[in-house]
Amino acid sequence: MALKLYYHPFSRAANTVWALEEVGCDYELELVDFKTKAHKTSPFLQLNPMGKLPTIVDGEVTVTEAAAIALYLADRYAPGKLAPATDSPERGAYLRWALYAPSVIEPGCMAQASQWTVSPSSAGFGTYTEMLTTISQAISHGPWLLGESFSMADVIFGGTLKYMLMFNIIEKRPEYEQYAERLMTRDAARKAEAINARYREEQSPDPS
Ligand SMILES: N[C@@H](CCC(=O)N[C@@H](CS)C(=O)NCC(=O)O)C(=O)O
Structure with missing residues (x-):
């Protein structure tokens, strides 16, 4: 099953698309409807009690917090490339x-x-x-x-x-x-920007 990113183009999840494009793993976007506040109700709250994006589910692993997600992706899918090894001076x-x-x-x-x-x-x-x-x-x-x-x-x-x-x-x-x-x-940054732009045409920012 592909990694799932709970996503809205007007959210920090837009930057997570860039992180995903950099590591190059398979993923799918699950658009969260800000208008109906889908992120503030179950089942989403079981994944992230903060009711916030980005949130990813990768098999049995759930990760929230944009920085933690990006660090997880680099360690999991691009170790030694986008994440220096744990014993590297960098x-x-x-x-x-x-x-x-x-x-x-x-x-x-x-x-x-x-x-x-x-x-x-x-x-x-x-x-x-x-x-x-x-x-x-x-x-x-x-x-x-x-x-x-x-x-x-x-x-x-x-x-x-x-x-x-x-x-x-x-x-x-x-x-x-x-x-x-x-x-x-960066090619990945441009690709992510094109994906986010496409979604932004169809969505409006969080109304709250
Ligand atoms: N500390 C979190 C912040 C996440 C966050 O505030 N996300 C915003 C979008 S950028 C959100 O989901 N807002 C919806 C809400 O709280 O109603 C992170 O870095 O991921």
Whole structure:
């Protein structure tokens, strides 16, 4: 049975399509109807009690959380190619930047956009300025986060950065935009974009 991605084109699952195209495994998309709130009722809630996308089911394995899904796909279907081996010296940087996206970039941008007042020493995402500088440094050794080797960390970190740029919720630094353009030179990124664009023509964003 092919891996199933619970999907909506106006969701983080769009980036998971890119991750799937990168690893090249067989998969099918299960379009979740946001209008009827299918993701907030059973049976979907049994897969993901958060009622959120993306969620994948791969045989007996269910994985939620966009970054975890992408890391799972790389380890399972492209080890040593899109995921450095566990004993590789690149493994630390790989995990660092892959997890920096959901743990710092996402909440850091959200905090900035929503004017949250939090103590930067207590909040794990620090200050907005520190985050911007760290992103600039991470992509400065390029073309990719691990230098010459493209990895799933670029799909996770880069996909998050592209989203923040697209929705104007992060400063548009030239190096960010150049990195986002480089990401779109990947065949898998372009193929995913074509799939997502096709679905977007037929669907509207989450009405809530
Ligand atoms: N932490 C989750 C966030 C998932 C998430 O918030 N997904 C949104 C779409 S981008 C969603 O499913 N929203 C529907 C809802 O909560 O009603 C992840 O990284 O996968």
